[in-house]
Amino acid sequence: MLNLPAVGSTNGNDNSSTRRFGVFELDLRAGELRRSGSKVKLQEQPFQVLAELLDRPGQVVTREELRNRLWPADTYVDFDHSLNAAIRRLRDALGDSAENPTFVETVARRGYRFVAPVSGANGDHAGRGELAAVVPITAPRRHHWWIVGAIAAVALVLIGLAVGFFLAPHPPAPGRITPLTANPAGDPVRTAAISRDGRHLAFSDETGFYLRQIDTGETHPITLPEDMTATSISWSPDSDHMVVALAGANRRPSLWDISVLGGNARKLIDDGSHLAISPNGKQIAFVAGQPLHQRIWLAGLNGDPPRELLGEDGDLFGTISWSPDGKKIAYTTAKYTYGYGTKGTIAAADVSSSSQAGGSVRPTVVLSLTGLNAPMMWAPDGHLIYTLEEPRPHQADSNLWSTRLNAEMKPSGSPVRLTNDQGEVFSISASADGKRIAYVKGVPQPDVYVAKLQASGALEEPQRLTLDDRQDLPFDWTTDNKSVIFISDRTGTFCIYKQSIDQAMPELLLSGSQQLMGPRLSPDGTQLLYLANPSWADPHFEVPLMSMPLTGGPAREVARAKWITNLQCARAPATACVYSVITDAALTFFRFDSVRGNGTQILQIRDELAQAYNWSLSPDGTTLAIAKGKWGSDEPRIRLVSLDGAPERSLNIRGWPGIAGLDWASDSKSLWAATPGEKENALLRIDLQGNVRVVWRPKNATVGWAIPSRDGKHLALNVHSASANVSMLEQ
Structure with a gap:
């Protein structure tokens, strides 16, 4: 067990000057907004807007009422623009969005409403409280024709354009979506992975590296080498330790073994990222090399030296995932083209002992689509879970899809949509039984x-x-x-x-x-x-x-x-x-x-x-x-x-x-x-x-x-x- 203090604990004192919602608390007396005990920067006008909304949770606060609170009657100001800016800054501080609000909802032509449960307000609206009390959100069930169209891909001087393709309509799979973190804008989760036993979440943000017990929300910090941050994580089958890619300023990421039971991190490989531990815990596949000169490598966790598997100059690599039997790896890859940006591909390669004897690995293309993003996972039941961009005007969003693979490693049957919410998927991980899938999503x-x-x-x-x-x-x-x-x-x-x-x-x-x-x-x-x-x-x-x-x-x-x-x-x-x-x-x-x-x-x-x-x-x-x-x-x-x-x-x-x-x-x-x-x-x-x-x-x-x-x-x-x-x- 980790013998470390929990993050975000409070002293239990409550008074009429404090409003609590989720992992946040607003101290009216001190004029501070705090997240898990840490102060969040918030300007005066957004602070006053939040205070007004928290005084009347669940009720519509009109724009005129906010105007009267923020500006005296004899003040001349571009009210509409200024209030819009204050609401935007408030949502930034809370990590909230107008399209899919968790806290502040826009009520068309009227004003705003605070939709999350609040404690400490008038009437003490009990609700979620701390994050430890996770609340499931039912995935929305919508029936649409999903057409993924032209996506503008702007990368400095390379301004390419992705082209369209069509997917048959499928309702979202019945599932339950639960938020595991509630970081505000400015403190995004960098990377995260769920343990194989499905009990813990390891994640990194701007403040450090943490281990969270999913069912209780209890969270502990994990000490990393100085000036290093985690960029990708893979858990061992026993869920007692993980291999983490750590990067520092002006340094390529390296791979380290970290035990959840305590002790110092131990460096395994000098150059590596986008890693995946095999189902038996004996091997690790990872990406190494300078961008556009990268290769996928394979190494034994018992000390066997790394061996280059595949790749060529110009390849861009995303996620690596092992097949359930541990004999193959799947990976996402793309090449920049001079016209249409990137076309994503999921490929698979046999890395069993029989294929290694010949000294070469021949990948097989599993799926190739424009709009296919890097996050991908080979689920324990053999399904392939991947991410696709949405059509405009939601071209900045991506969501999870699932498809069955046949014996020839090709999609079989119609793909199934798993999620339908705002933001771009950055990474995916799953428990060993496949019942819990954790994904990082951001804007x-x-x-x-x-x-x-x-x-x-x-x-x-x-x-x-x-x-x-x-x-x-x-x-x-x-x-x-x-x-x-x-x-x-x-x-x-x-x-x-x-x-x-x-x-x-x-x-x-x-x-x-x-x-x-x-x-x-x-x-x-x-x-x-x-x-x-x-x-x-x-x-x-x-x-x-x-x-x-x-x-x-x-x-x-x-x-x-x-x-x-x-x-x-x-x-x-x-x-x-x-x-x-x-x-x-x-x-x-x-x-x-x-x-x-x-x-x-x-x-x-x-x-x-x-x-x-x-x-x-x-x-x-x-x-x-x-x-x-x-x-x-x-x-x-x-x-x-x-x-x-x-x-x-x-x-x-x-x-x-x-x-x-x-x-x-x-x-x-x-x-x-x-x-x-x-x-x-x-x-x-x-x-x-x-x-x-x-x-x-x-x-x-x-x-x-x-x-x-x-x-x-x-x-x-x-x-x-x-x-x-x-x-x-x-x-």
């Missing part, structure tokens, strides 16, 4: 943030500009430096917007049936240039580069190619514009006139991993900065290619794992670069001698890229955050 939130640059070069704390729940990605600024130009899929399709940095709502610039990507202004700022990506499968589709007057008017085609992945223009008085075309074996750059088109090839990089490159055109129009470091090469390098015939030179960026985003500063004298990182990373400023300065390290988020305003006083930042929690499906 990725790419948003536009704006930060002011001080004269010293320091960056003031960035502030969120876009307040919706969809994907928002910045690409340019208006010429007056007052508004950010960005794309958003808030209507289900990516459209182009602009939003003033002192306003809460954007203005729609352009919409359409196609996915509109990469909007940039022409050098003189009068024309809006953009790409129109396809919405459905067409292997012969060419991407048109379009131009439209910023003040409005008909759009016209400037160029067309298969596939244009990025475009940028210099800023007046310079006139240069460049776009790039990617194929399976090369990245080619074309210079074009923003009015007449007339693209002329200026550079070609031949590389089978052409999709790994990122580039930016300097505002003075003289230099292309090109980096192949976004996948974490040993020493990232930035190529500086002159468009005026000057010699090419390079900047070696030492001490960093790679370059994930690259943009020139407004004066063309330095570069903004983001480092790779799934959970946290850094924004760098790099001068033209290769000197690096860390400007910002976002907390509980990652920065993708930085677009400077034309006067160099502000940055528009692509910032990714997420909320994520664990639920359990019982069948």
Whole structure:
């Protein structure tokens, strides 16, 4: 038994100034919101909204009543926008959502209602109390035609598009879904796995690594090596220990054995992630290597050295799962294509002793679908459980499906939907009897943030500009430096917007049936240039580069190619514009006139991993900065290619794992670069001698890229955050 204090215990004192709901408590006297005893940051207005709602749980609190509480009668304020922002911040703090509310429900045209049980309020509405008292949620039973359509896949310079496929209608399987964690936004569950006996949940979040007894909610911390965090977990058959992939800053993850009975973690393998222990507990399969150069390996837990099983350059690996008899592994894999993003595949390979003797493993494709995500599990009863993206406008969501496999390792019969709720599935695990399935589900939130640059070069704390729940990605600024130009899929399709940095709502610039990507202004700022990506499968589709007057008017085609992945223009008085075309074996750059088109090839990089490159055109129009470091090469390098015939030179960026985003500063004298990182990373400023300065390290988020305003006083930042929690499906 673990002899450690339970997390989230309270001293039992209660008074009229405290409201409790779920794992939260609101202390009105101290002015604090706490989750499991830890303080949660909450601004004054969201705090007052929560206090008002908790005073009347289950009742509708009108917007007018909230207005009277928040602002005196003689206060002049944009009430609607301000209240919307306060509600959004409150939901962020609680890890709640408007579409599938756990706490705060929107009542159309009236106001809001607190729907969770509350203790300590007037009338003391008893309810869930602490998380230990888990409450089952019945999976919704809906009958729909499920059509998974065009999903925009935006990955820095690679902006691809997934194509559609159809699934027959199936009602959700009768099951019970129970929330196992209730982390707020800003503290997402990183990874989790249920023990083979179905009694415990191991999970990692921003505060540490924990073991929770599922039926009671009792939770204990587990000590990890210093500065290490868990990224994936696999339990042993006896449920007494687990193998965990631990990662540190600028370090590849390694595999460690951790006992739930106590003691120090023991390192097993120096490089490994996405692991799975065999049903007999004697072997472990895992992924190792740099991204786009990864392989699946097999090792014995008794000390046998790792052996490479399969994989080739360009493979992207997701989840590994063992067959119930322990003779095969199934895994999810995908390859980036230059046109349509990724098409997911589930493959299986025989790893029994007979196949190992020949020295090679031949995988068999089990399932290949566009919209197939990485999480997958080979259930104890032989079914394959996998995840699929939903059709727009819910393209950010994914859910669990199940299919039976026949003797030839092919799907047999119709697939069955297991879940139908909001969010993206990040991982799946199950008890040995298959009766309990735990899955991590969250809501990725790419948003536009704006930060002011001080004269010293320091960056003031960035502030969120876009307040919706969809994907928002910045690409340019208006010429007056007052508004950010960005794309958003808030209507289900990516459209182009602009939003003033002192306003809460954007203005729609352009919409359409196609996915509109990469909007940039022409050098003189009068024309809006953009790409129109396809919405459905067409292997012969060419991407048109379009131009439209910023003040409005008909759009016209400037160029067309298969596939244009990025475009940028210099800023007046310079006139240069460049776009790039990617194929399976090369990245080619074309210079074009923003009015007449007339693209002329200026550079070609031949590389089978052409999709790994990122580039930016300097505002003075003289230099292309090109980096192949976004996948974490040993020493990232930035190529500086002159468009005026000057010699090419390079900047070696030492001490960093790679370059994930690259943009020139407004004066063309330095570069903004983001480092790779799934959970946290850094924004760098790099001068033209290769000197690096860390400007910002976002907390509980990652920065993708930085677009400077034309006067160099502000940055528009692509910032990714997420909320994520664990639920359990019982069948």
